[in-house]
Amino acid sequence: xxxxxxxxxxxxxxxxxxxxxxxxxxxxxxxxxxxxxxxxxxxxxxxxxxxxxxxxxxxxxxxxxxxxxxxxxxxxxxxxxxxxxxxxxxxxxxxxxxxxxxxxxxxxxxxxxxxxxxxxxxxxxxxxxxxxxxxxxxxxxxxxxxxxxxxxxxxxxxxxxxxxxxxxxxxxxxxxxxxxxxxxxxxxxxxxxxxxxxxxxxxxxxxxxxxxxxxxxxxxxxxxxxxxxxxxxxxxxxxxxxxxxxxxxxxxxxxxxxxxxxxxxxxxxxxxx
Numbered sequence: 001x002x003x004x005x006x007x008x009x010x011x012x013x014x015x016x017x018x019x020x021x022x023x024x025x026x027x028x029x030x031x032x033x034x035x036x037x038x039x040x041x042x043x044x045x046x047x048x049x050x051x052x053x054x055x056x057x058x059x060x061x062x063x064x065x066x067x068x069x070x071x072x073x074x075x076x077x078x079x080x081x082x083x084x085x086x087x088x089x090x091x092x093x094x095x096x097x098x099x100x101x102x103x104x105x106x107x108x109x110x111x112x113x114x115x116x117x118x119x120x121x122x123x124x125x126x127x128x129x130x131x132x133x134x135x136x137x138x139x140x141x142x143x144x145x146x147x148x149x150x151x152x153x154x155x156x157x158x159x160x161x162x163x164x165x166x167x168x169x170x171x172x173x174x175x176x177x178x179x180x181x182x183x184x185x186x187x188x189x190x191x192x193x194x195x196x197x198x199x200x201x202x203x204x205x206x207x208x209x210x211x212x213x214x215x216x217x218x219x220x221x222x223x224x225x226x227x228x229x230x231x232x233x234x235x236x237x238x239x240x241x242x243x244x245x246x247x248x249x250x251x252x253x254x255x256x257x258x259x260x261x262x263x264x265x266x267x268x269x270x271x272x273x
Contacts, residue, residue, distance in 0.1 A: 008049050016050065020057055027066050036070045040077065043085035048114075051081055055088025075108065083108070084115045091119050098127050102134060109149055121153035128157050132164060139168065144177040151183035155190040162195035166202040173206055174214055181217050188221040193228065196244040204252065207259045215259065222263065226270040246271060 008016065019042055026035035043054055061067050067089075074086035087108055094101040101119070109116045124131050131153075138150035151172075154165055169184055192199040203218060210218065229245050249271060252264025 004046050006047070006049070008053060013053070016053060020054065024061055027061065027063070032066060032070070035066075036073075039070060040074065040079075040082050043074065043082045044079045045081050048084075051085040051115075052088050055085040056092040058089045059092045075104075080112070083112050087112050087115050087119070098123060098130055110143075110145055113145070113149075116149065117152050120149060121156070124153035124156040128160075132161075136168070139171055144175075144179055147172065147175065148177070148179040148183045151180075151187050154187050155194075158187075158191040158194040162191050162198040165191045166199060170202070170206070173217065174211075184217060185220045185224075188218075189224045192221070192225055193238075193241055196241050196248070200244065200248045204248075204255075204260055207263055208257045210259050215263070219263065219266070222267055223270065226267045229271050230273075 019038075023035050023038050023042070026032075026038065039054075043051055045051060058067055058071065071086045071089050074082050075090075077083050077086075087104065090104045091101065094104070101123075105116055105119065120131075135150040135154070138146045141147055141150075151168075154168070158165065165187065169188060172180055172184060175181060175184070188199070188203075192203075203222070206214060207218060225245055226249070229242050249264050249267045252260050253268055255261045255264060
């Protein structure tokens with residue numbers, strides 16, 4: 001019996017392969033209706049890893065003309081797991097054609113959000129230049145969920161292109177939605193840990209003319225960073241990060257801008273306690 005949660009071990013994969021082979025045999029015998037019923041039943045699982053395995057395996061069936069119509073219907077199914085399985089099929093099918101994959105993501109970012117996040121994260125690793133273009137479009141969307149998703153996985157370029165990330169955040173630093181603000185604070189923390197020398201000047205500029213809402217957004221990130229400085233676990237921080245953060249906070253305390261100095265004082269209290 002396949003587990004409803006957790007990664008697939010060798011026995012689970014063996015069992016899953018046997019079920020999938022049975023579905024393929026039905027398709028071979030032109031029993032499409034029964035095959036579709038079996039496929040939907042299998043994919044209606046809460047187990048993410050079963051859905052991923054099944055969806056990606058569907059591209060291996062010899063006659064894709066029998067698969068595609070079924071997957072198209074699955075993508076619109078009322079059950080989340082069925083939709084997610086279909087999305088993984090398209091992900092595998094268009095792994096080397098990201099432009100086509102994005103057409104699917106545009107249709108599914110609201111109906112299959114967790115899997116879309118996973119795919120976006122992987123695309124940042126594989127196609128960073130394309131992602132910069134696509135996510136720059138998404139951040140201007142009227143849809144707040146799409147704007148929030150535009151930040152997902154961006155930490156994958158935190159070491160290589162921190163300036164892009166900081167300029168990207170600048171476009172959304174005053175976004176009104178909580179979902180977007182949470183994404184900003186997360187990615188801001190990640191990129192600051194990787195490249196503090198690039199990040200802190202941007203934050204200082206944002207602080208200089210910040211309203212209360214922006215101050216709160218920046219405070220959430222900077223508080224996390226200050227707490228990392230005083231952690232005993234050195235794996236969470238580099239010496240460069242610690243020294244630059246401490247120096248930045250000390251500089252901010254004496255900054256002529258009231259917003260900056262006030263933030264510096266609050267952060268200094270954390271690292272000195």
